[in-house]
Amino acid sequence: MLIIGSRGSGKTTLVETALSSLMSTHSGDFYTVRLNGLLQTDDKLALREILRQLGVEMELEGEDQPKATNFADTLQSILAILSHPDELQAQNEESDDAPEDPAKTAVAVIFVLDEFDQFATHPRQTLLYNLFDIAQAKKAPIAVLGLTCKVDVVDSLEKRVKSRFSHRTVHLKLPASLDAFWDVVKEGLVMDVETATLHGRETERYAEAWSRYIDNLRETKEFTALIRSVYGSSKTVAPIFNAAMLALHTLSPATPFPAATAYTRALAPPASNLSLLPSLSDLQLALLISAARLEVLADTETVNFEMVYDEYLKLCTKTRAQATPSGGLGRVWSKSVAVGAWEGLEKMGLVVPVGNAAKRWRVDVGLMEIRDFVKGSQWVRWCKEVV
Incomplete structure (x- = not known):
């Protein structure tokens, strides 16, 4: 079958x-x-x-x-x-030395x-x-x-x-409706009352209370949003059960029933460094774009400062930055100033040092992400030349 x-x-x-x-x-x-x-x-x-x-x-x-x-x-x-x-x-039966009990x-x-x-x-x-x-x-x-x-x-x-x-x-088939999806989720979250009775009256009472807690959990705004989000994206119960594992880990005699927010906390997106991009100076943004470009052009996961600064000079030359005195794309900064800007990127975690011996860094944001951020500005053409 x-x-x-x-x-x-x-x-x-x-x-x-x-x-x-x-x-x-x-x-x-x-x-x-x-x-x-x-x-x-x-x-x-x-x-x-x-x-x-x-x-x-x-x-x-x-x-x-x-x-x-x-x-x-x-x-x-x-x-x-x-x-x-x-x-x-x-x-x-065909064998000459057949055993007595075949x-x-x-x-x-x-x-x-x-x-x-x-x-x-x-x-x-x-x-x-x-x-x-x-x-x-x-x-x-x-x-x-x-x-x-x-x-x-x-x-x-x-x-x-x-x-x-x-x-x-x-x-x-995957559940065809939100109610059917909830039935599957509920079946995985409730306790078996019959099994609980084997462990004493107190366990049985807790199992009954837990079933009522699960029914009430379904009515909360946070858990309802979680159910709708998972159903709309995949219709599979694994993300909810993964979230429930962390929520159930908080169980204790003092808190026998986790709050609804304990289930949604597990699915919160990780902190992103993209929120730091608006605070960058023009030079830092130029160096970050140059480093992200190198990862694509050189097909490498790490870069060093010399490579990044050379790429920065090439980009400035292509755009004839020297002829524009207004900064941004229009000014070429010296290497000593660029070193300070690069160290600032490292402190913010936008470039991460790799290894101890060789001074190489890994860019923590992608060129596509930077391009979406600088959309509509003068920097977008530096990103478009690769993407």
Whole structure:
């Protein structure tokens, strides 16, 4: 089966919840093998990971583990582990040294392939072909679950792989309304009252009070703004849960219920140095633009003062600054004065020193940001020559 949905739609949560439910009722009746297409980038790595996880779950000793000499041998080893009871019995009956009790049972194995579309990019899709073939032919009691964000992933399967696929798919969608989105958020924030009762009456009372607190939290202006912002931008609950982690960290007997502002504080944007640009002198702004230009022109992350001052002189020459006595673009300052201006930029944090030995700096604002700030002024042409 394929489970298809955008990131944050709950694919992994759905599978893990189902596996957890199965584990509570059928513990010991199945093993789970988890693979990720971003980690197991080829079939050999995937097969080794399958053997490793099965070896751990089945508690196989070193000498009992299948010998992985090559792809074919590794696959045969896996088939031997996962052989269907009927096949094992038939093999035992054909064997001269068959054991007296051939009724061996095979434990089911559930393969969870996260980033399934990445496995479809492997040469010949050997892993998918063999897993699907085992499942279709009932050579072993296995189930294969693929999790992916790509709706058209089936089209990327080879013909022989597609013919062995059951074509069973489940599509998960992001919440279609703000109320539906809140229901998902609330489910993640409330406490399970039934579980709380196992820890005493006081815990149960707090769980009930916490549920009422969450309902009231939804009515606050700050939290409502947070919900609307996240829903409008991504419709995924991860940003809200990340914000809730910091808010819940403030819990204490004195403050058992965090204020609504504790959730929004986590999403506050970091302080930006762009607010310092209006306070710069003409020379400091010219040096800052020159340094930002160098990062683009020289494709470098750090600059030194000599490079910046040379770029500043070139820009002044291009604009014929010497002919204009009005300052700004119209005056070339000496290097000694420019050194003082550069030190001022360093103190404000607009250029950050990198390393101790070489005197190099990293510009903390980008040329595009500076261009937006100087839009409509004489400095914009210095930025336009690069961008």
